[in-house]
Amino acid sequence: MPDESRGHRGDRVLSAAGLDIGGANLKGARDDGLVVTKPFALWHDPAGLARALSELLEALAPFDRLAATMTGELCDCYGGKEEGVLHILAAVEEAAEAPPQVWLLDDGLATLERARSEPLRAAAANWQALAAWAAGLEGNEDSLLIDIGSTTTDIIRLETGAPGPGGLTDSERLQSGELVYTGVRRTPICALLEEADLGGQACPLAAEHFSTTLDAWLLLEEIPETPACVDTADGRPATRPMAHDRLARMLCLDPGELENEAALSLARQVARAQEHKICRAIGRLIEPGKPAGAFISGEGEFLALRALRSLGLEDERTTSMSRLYDPAVSGAACAFALARLASES
Amino acid sequence: MPDESRGHRGDRVLSAAGLDIGGANLKGARDDGLVVTKPFALWHDPAGLARALSELLEALAPFDRLAATMTGELCDCYGGKEEGVLHILAAVEEAAEAPPQVWLLDDGLATLERARSEPLRAAAANWQALAAWAAGLEGNEDSLLIDIGSTTTDIIRLETGAPGPGGLTDSERLQSGELVYTGVRRTPICALLEEADLGGQACPLAAEHFSTTLDAWLLLEEIPETPACVDTADGRPATRPMAHDRLARMLCLDPGELENEAALSLARQVARAQEHKICRAIGRLIEPGKPAGAFISGEGEFLALRALRSLGLEDERTTSMSRLYDPAVSGAACAFALARLASES
Numbered sequence: 310m311p312d313e314s315r316g317h318r319g320d321r322v323l324s325a326a327g328l329d330i331g332g333a334n335l336k337g338a339r340d341d342g343l344v345v346t347k348p349f350a351l352w353h354d355p356a357g358l359a360r361a362l363s364e365l366l367e368a369l370a371p372f373d374r375l376a377a378t379m380t381g382e383l384c385d386c387y388g389g390k391e392e393g394v395l396h397i398l399a400a401v402e403e404a405a406e407a408p409p410q411v412w413l414l415d416d417g418l419a420t421l422e423r424a425r426s427e428p429l430r431a432a433a434a435n436w437q438a439l440a441a442w443a444a445g446l447e448g449n450e451d452s453l454l455i456d457i458g459s460t461t462t463d464i465i466r467l468e469t470g471a472p473g474p475g476g477l478t479d480s481e482r483l484q485s486g487e488l489v490y491t492g493v494r495r496t497p498i499c500a501l502l503e504e505a506d507l508g509g510q511a512c513p514l515a516a517e518h519f520s521t522t523l524d525a526w527l528l529l530e531e532i533p534e535t536p537a538c539v540d541t542a543d544g545r546p547a548t549r550p551m552a553h554d555r556l557a558r559m560l561c562l563d564p565g566e567l568e569n570e571a572a573l574s575l576a577r578q579v580a581r582a583q584e585h586k587i588c589r590a591i592g593r594l595i596e597p598g599k600p601a602g603a604f605i606s607g608e609g610e611f612l613a614l615r616a617l618r619s620l621g622l623e624d625e626r627t628t629s630m631s632r633l634y635d636p637a638v639s640g641a642a643c644a645f646a647l648a649r650l651a652s653e654s
Numbered sequence: 655m656p657d658e659s660r661g662h663r664g665d666r667v668l669s670a671a672g673l674d675i676g677g678a679n680l681k682g683a684r685d686d687g688l689v690v691t692k693p694f695a696l697w698h699d700p701a702g703l704a705r706a707l708s709e710l711l712e713a714l715a716p717f718d719r720l721a722a723t724m725t726g727e728l729c730d731c732y733g734g735k736e737e738g739v740l741h742i743l744a745a746v747e748e749a750a751e752a753p754p755q756v757w758l759l760d761d762g763l764a765t766l767e768r769a770r771s772e773p774l775r776a777a778a779a780n781w782q783a784l785a786a787w788a789a790g791l792e793g794n795e796d797s798l799l800i801d802i803g804s805t806t807t808d809i810i811r812l813e814t815g816a817p818g819p820g821g822l823t824d825s826e827r828l829q830s831g832e833l834v835y836t837g838v839r840r841t842p843i844c845a846l847l848e849e850a851d852l853g854g855q856a857c858p859l860a861a862e863h864f865s866t867t868l869d870a871w872l873l874l875e876e877i878p879e880t881p882a883c884v885d886t887a888d889g890r891p892a893t894r895p896m897a898h899d900r901l902a903r904m905l906c907l908d909p910g911e912l913e914n915e916a917a918l919s920l921a922r923q924v925a926r927a928q929e930h931k932i933c934r935a936i937g938r939l940i941e942p943g944k945p946a947g948a949f950i951s952g953e954g955e956f957l958a959l960r961a962l963r964s965l966g967l968e969d970e971r972t973t974s975m976s977r978l979y980d981p982a983v984s985g986a987a988c989a990f991a992l993a994r995l996a997s998e999s
Contacts, residue, residue, distance in 0.1 A: 499845040500842070500844040513834075515835045542730070560828070561824035561828060563736070565734070
């Protein structure tokens with residue numbers, strides 16, 4: 310793991326932890342690379358958030374400082390973003406031993422009181438913590454950050470050591486192409502493909518939440534099987550046979566009615582649709598001029614690589630956060646970046 | 655209500671009830687037009703089906719005969735269609751006082767034992783009961799049946815008093831265009847639109863189950879508000895203000911950030927996308943020659959009318975099941991058709 314400067318208290322190094330509170334996943338990372346994650350369906354159980362965060366923080370201990378960022382305020386258990394941010398901040402405060410710092414858009418790490426007084430600046434701010442940290446890494450002076458998670462993708466230009474100008478809120482960033490609402494686990498297949506071509510026959514898909522991108526990437530062996538994980542479209546395990554069943558249902562077929570080769574073909578079509586979506590967004594962002602390098606992170610690094618390759622942009626200046634640290638750190642990139650920033654602050 | 659022949663037992667008219675067991679809704683109708691429906695999330699609670707059916711049958715009593723059809727076997731609580739059909743048949747048997755008849759594809763009303771021995775012929779067969787009954791109505795000798803429900807749309811050619819040749823299973827019918835996986839309540843917006851045009855700006859939508867077609871049709875006042883109904887994307891009421899909030903979330907906006915005019919524009923774009931999908935399917939089915947008339951049914955009759963109008967096919971030979979009977983009967987068209995067929999058998 311690369312050695313970087315960290316805060317000191319007298320002789321002792323000050324350690325820090327970062328929390329990234331999403332709508333479907335809680336992620337925690339310590340600046341030394343310890344990562345703890347937990348699937349948590351916030352929209353189902355907002356009252357259980359503080360308790361879930363307590364467990365996460367216990368597993369992350371010990372650390373001297375804590376910083377938090379979030380995207381979970383968009384969950385439909387909240388009437389609006391402000392309500393969501395304030396509830397999430399209250400849960401973090403309840404779970405933490407000391408008041409955490411909070412990342413505010415365009416302001417960086419701030420006190421909990423500041424965040425409470427400007428809740429909308431704490432909303433959907435996690436990408437900026439990652440971009441601010443990544444922009445400070447050697448080699449990222451003129452780069453493109455691509456972080457592909459379970460649900461969404463962030464694509465940010467890094468220029469002269471800072472995130473380049475662009476959208477700030479989710480809706481601005483959707484419009485600018487810096488936020489692409491597609492990810493390698495949770496994206497419903499029906500949001501990517503209206504129909505599949507199977508053996509030359511156009512096969513419309515069910516407009517149902519029967520299967521997600523996880524199933525395509527499981528079959529394509531880009532995401533490893535995890536029999537214990539049931540955070541899937543039907544609550545059955547994240548294995549290849551189950552992924553096959555879920556994809557079959559998208560065609561209104563019984564599992565046995567879908568040949569393995571056809572299931573793989575469907576998975577490849579899902580993969581291409583997703584890759585195409587990300588390529589289009591990258592294309593828009595590099596239209597003013599190609600960056601010198603790329604920095605890729607998130608559970609979907611493999612998809613970022615596919616997109617860069619198909620755009621002819623992958624080369625020795627492409628840095629993978631998985632290789633630089635490890636896949637767990639890359640999968641919790643925002644939380645880890647926040648921990649590093651808090652430790653350095 | 656039109657008077658049609660019904661079965662007799664001695665001097666007494668034999669009454670019949672039909673059950674249409676879907677994945678999200680249970681519908682029951684008696685041949686005299688009494689309709690009882692109940693939202694029931696079968697995939698969440700398969701064990702509760704028999705009990706829910708008991709309540710429905712109690713509300714439908716008295717009747718002499720009972721016939722059942724289904725689409726719920728596709729739910730992902732079942733490992734496959736056969737398992738689903740057998741479970742649903744067992745639940746109907748448990749709930750009913752006497753063994754019901756079951757509609758089998760290409761065979762019509764059959765005994766429960768026959769259905770058990772050929773479960774796949776009972777799968778997704780409800781459209782055929784409706785088509786068989788509708789084809790026997792005066793004026794439907796050369797017609798196009800369009801039944802638009804909460805989740806899917808059936809489009810069937812009726813020729814010389816019988817459903818025309820076409821697909822039989824769901825996947826065959828998806829391919830032929832006779833089954834269009836789109837409906838006026840449950841279809842996720844993200845399955846219809848990738849982005850919206852708001853004031854000339856392309857606004858990508860969240861690939862999330864934040865909002866469904868119900869919200870668009872509520873805002874467009876084609877579906878009336880039902881404050882007591884919480885069978886919506888976020889479990890909040892089916893009212894126009896809540897529909898506005900759900901649509902705003904598709905743009906990652908707070909409710910207050912989306913102007914009413916922009917919300918209406920988004921709703922109109924959803925409506926057009928759905929209408930276009932149905933028009934394309936109708937276009938394929940009438941390509942060999944235009945039918946003389948059309949018979950429209952289901953909760954989405956208004957959408958069928960929009961599609962027929964935009965294709966220049968709506969005229970005095972378009973028959974609305976709502977007008978012929980009433981909207982409740984039209985909304986439970988398959989169950990009602992089955993009751994009529996059972997009464998006449």
